[in-house]
Amino acid sequence: MSTRRRRVAAVGVSLSDCGRVADATPYALHAQAARRALADAGLGREVVDGFASAGLGTLAPAEVAEYLGLRPTWVDSTSVGGSTWEVMAAHAADAIACGHAEAVLLVYGSTARADIRAGRRTGDLSFGARGPLQFEVPYGHTLIAKYAMAARRHMIEHGTTIEQLAEVAVQTRANAALNPDAMFREPVTVDDVLSGPMIADPFTKLHCCVRSDGGAAVLLAAEEYVRDCRTAPVWVLGTGEHVSHASLSQWPDFTVSPAAVSGRLAFERAGVGPAEIDFAEIYDAFTYMTLVTLEDLGFCAKGEGGAFVEKGRLLVAGGALPVNTDGGGLSAQHPGMRGLFLLVEAVRQLRGEAGARQIRTTDGHPPRLGLASGTGGWFCSSGTVILGR
Numbered sequence: 001m002s003t004r005r006r007r008v009a010a011v012g013v014s015l016s017d018c019g020r021v022a023d024a025t026p027y028a029l030h031a032q033a034a035r036r037a038l039a040d041a042g043l044g045r046e047v048v049d050g051f052a053s054a055g056l057g058t059l060a061p062a063e064v065a066e067y068l069g070l071r072p073t074w075v076d077s078t079s080v081g082g083s084t085w086e087v088m089a090a091h092a093a094d095a096i097a098c099g100h101a102e103a104v105l106l107v108y109g110s111t112a113r114a115d116i117r118a119g120r121r122t123g124d125l126s127f128g129a130r131g132p133l134q135f136e137v138p139y140g141h142t143l144i145a146k147y148a149m150a151a152r153r154h155m156i157e158h159g160t161t162i163e164q165l166a167e168v169a170v171q172t173r174a175n176a177a178l179n180p181d182a183m184f185r186e187p188v189t190v191d192d193v194l195s196g197p198m199i200a201d202p203f204t205k206l207h208c209c210v211r212s213d214g215g216a217a218v219l220l221a222a223e224e225y226v227r228d229c230r231t232a233p234v235w236v237l238g239t240g241e242h243v244s245h246a247s248l249s250q251w252p253d254f255t256v257s258p259a260a261v262s263g264r265l266a267f268e269r270a271g272v273g274p275a276e277i278d279f280a281e282i283y284d285a286f287t288y289m290t291l292v293t294l295e296d297l298g299f300c301a302k303g304e305g306g307a308f309v310e311k312g313r314l315l316v317a318g319g320a321l322p323v324n325t326d327g328g329g330l331s332a333q334h335p336g337m338r339g340l341f342l343l344v345e346a347v348r349q350l351r352g353e354a355g356a357r358q359i360r361t362t363d364g365h366p367p368r369l370g371l372a373s374g375t376g377g378w379f380c381s382s383g384t385v386i387l388g389r
Contacts, residue, residue, distance in 0.1 A: 207288075232351055
């Protein structure tokens with residue numbers, strides 16, 4: 001077994017067509033994102049010897065790799081919900097660093113929105129009633145309800161207000177207004193969020209993510225490939241992953257997400273701290289996810305997330321810690337699993353390629369350090385990746 005350690009960079013990133021894509025299959029979205037990411041890197045598919053994919057087909061990633069014309073010698077099909085792609089990125093980076101792969105392509109695609117509109121079954125949002133979940137599903141514990149219960153617990157224990165949770169939706173929408181590819185760009189107010197239809201107490205409609213079609217791809221490669229790429233490298237500096245629970249009855253504390261562990265590991269391995277991070281891309285299927293993840297990553301103390309997200313702190317324009325700079329799952333796109341989209345946006349920000357939503361340091365340069373943190377299930381899993389230019 002090789003023990004060499006090499007630096008690993010994201011050298012190509014892209015999205016497929018996103019939002020309302022009625023005329024494409026999930027396989028086509030995978031292929032579109034993959035082609036665009038390779039073109040972004042300026043590399044051909046012949047360099048790809050590693051492949052990671054999940055969420056499509058019974059033999060993923062074999063089926064998708066075949067569709068893309070790839071014959072990888074390293075594969076990963078880890079599936080832990082929304083954090084899958086940060087966890088896969090960690091595995092891929094380790095494989096490349098050790099010499100088990102040279103270039104790993106991570107790809108995702110989904111027609112979740114088109115399937116629903118066409119009346120096609122897209123899967124059981126309760127994730128079935130097998131194993132331990134059979135004791136929860138009969139009582140109506142839907143995915144949304146589980147997140148709502150956690151949010152309510154945080155409100156009770158720490159005094160977090162519904163207005164503070166609404167601030168997350170308002171500021172995320174403001175960031176989306178700067179992204180021409182976001183599904184929803186019209187400004188919203190706290191009153192708009194609070195007055196919307198109730199979905200699962202305390203969440204009204206705008207506390208919840210959009211449902212979209214779309215795909216994404218990221219190409220990670222060994223440092224030797226960087227000189228052949230057309231884009232500036234964005235280095236993988238540290239990663240962390242953690243699986244917490246599957247049953248709510250086995251979750252020790254509804255106010256602590258598994259990002260508390262994955263984040264700590266990522267920071268330790270990167271050799272940096274939260275105060276050094278210039279921006280964060282955080283999985284936001286619901287407003288509470290953003291708030292509690294910010295706490296657990298160490299950007300503020302436990303229980304202080306409500307105050308932390310106030311006063312425009314999350315905004316691209318003038319925010320102390322811009323969060324979900326593309327508009328997030330709450331406004332930009334959310335095609336089932338959004339973790340790979342977080343990595344794409346983080347890389348674009350660090351390269352200085354984010355257009356009107358680009359973050360700049362005080363000296364006018366792109367940010368130096370960024371973070372992507374994905375959450376899966378109902379706070380069941382977490383993956384955190386720290387990236388730097």
